[in-house]
Amino acid sequence: MTEPEHEPIAADNQERPATRPRGVTRRLFLQRSTATLASAGAATIGTAIALDGHSATAQDATPRAASPAHAGMLGTEERPAAFFNIHEAATVDALVSRIFPGSADDPGAHEAGVVFYIDRSLSGTNLGYTKKTYTQGPFPVVSEEPVPVEAASNLGPYHYVSVSAEQNSRYGFQSVLSPQEIYRRGLEFVDAYAQSQFQKNFVDLDPGQQDSILTDMEADTVTGFDGPSGKSFFTWLRNDTIEGMFGDPMYGGNRDLVGWTLIGYPGAQRQYTPEEMQDPNFSRPPQSLAQLMANEGH
Numbered sequence: 001m002t003e004p005e006h007e008p009i010a011a012d013n014q015e016r017p018a019t020r021p022r023g024v025t026r027r028l029f030l031q032r033s034t035a036t037l038a039s040a041g042a043a044t045i046g047t048a049i050a051l052d053g054h055s056a057t058a059q060d061a062t063p064r065a066a067s068p069a070h071a072g073m074l075g076t077e078e079r080p081a082a083f084f085n086i087h088e089a090a091t092v093d094a095l096v097s098r099i100f101p102g103s104a105d106d107p108g109a110h111e112a113g114v115v116f117y118i119d120r121s122l123s124g125t126n127l128g129y130t131k132k133t134y135t136q137g138p139f140p141v142v143s144e145e146p147v148p149v150e151a152a153s154n155l156g157p158y159h160y161v162s163v164s165a166e167q168n169s170r171y172g173f174q175s176v177l178s179p180q181e182i183y184r185r186g187l188e189f190v191d192a193y194a195q196s197q198f199q200k201n202f203v204d205l206d207p208g209q210q211d212s213i214l215t216d217m218e219a220d221t222v223t224g225f226d227g228p229s230g231k232s233f234f235t236w237l238r239n240d241t242i243e244g245m246f247g248d249p250m251y252g253g254n255r256d257l258v259g260w261t262l263i264g265y266p267g268a269q270r271q272y273t274p275e276e277m278q279d280p281n282f283s284r285p286p287q288s289l290a291q292l293m294a295n296e297g298h
Helices: 023-031 086-099 114-123 149-153 165-171 179-198 207-219 230-246 255-263 274-278 289-296
Strands: 139-142 160-163
Touching: 086 114, 086 179, 086 207, 086 230, 114 179, 114 230, 139 165, 160 165, 179 207, 179 230, 207 230, 230 255
Parallel strands: 139 160
Antiparallel strands: none
C-alpha cells in the first residue's frame, strides 16, 4: 500500500512555556499550509474534550450510545460524535491540539473544534470522505525514475506505478485502506507507540511527550505503524487540521470563525463596493455561509 505523500510541517517539538511566544510556530504552520488549502457506536465528543481539563481514559474506549449520563459539553453546545468513540475523539483532539496549539485567548485546533470536522468527514455527514476512492492497484508512488513494467506486475494486485510529484495530485485518493480504516488503525498505533515509550496512552501524556511522538511520526521513525505509516498518518492529521481550522463552519470546524479571524479572511461576502476594493485599509469581520444566508433573509 502507498498513499500520496505531502510535505508535513514540523510539530512544535518542546513543551510550551507560559511565556513562550506562539506566533513563530503558528506563522510557520500558516505559511506552509497554503498548498493544502488549494463503525463504532455513537459517543459524545464533548465528554472526551470537556473544558474542565479532564481527558478520556482507556476504559472510555468502548463505544457507547450518547445519553444524558455521558453527555458532555464543548463550550455551550452539546455535539454528539458521528464516527469516533469517546477515547478516539479525545486522542484526535489531543493530536491536532499539538499540531496547532491554542488557548481560550489565542484559539487553535481545540478551540476551533477540528475534531468535529474530522468526525463529520469520516461519518459522511459533511461529505468530506464520501467521494470516490480507489482501493485497487496500481497505486501511484512519487518517483522520477519509472518502475519497469515487469517489476510492477510482479508486485501482485496492489502494485505501483511511478509518477512525478507534479502529477501525483491528479490521481486522487488511492489506498487499500479507506480513510475510516486509516484513522481507526492509526489511532491504535499511536496509543501502542505511546505505551511503548511512556507506558501511557497519548491523551495521558504531557505536551512534551506528545510532541516527541508527533516528531517521530513526522520523521517516520515510529515503530508498529503497519499501514498507515507514521509519516502518512501524521500527514493525514496535519491536512485535516488545516481543513478543520480554515473551512466554513458548516463542515464542523472553524468554530466561531476563529480560523478566519486568525488569517484575516472575510469568508462569505456577497459583494464589495469599488471604494472598498480600492481602500488598502478596508476590512470586514469574517462571515460564514450560514450567516450570509440568514442576513439576506431579513
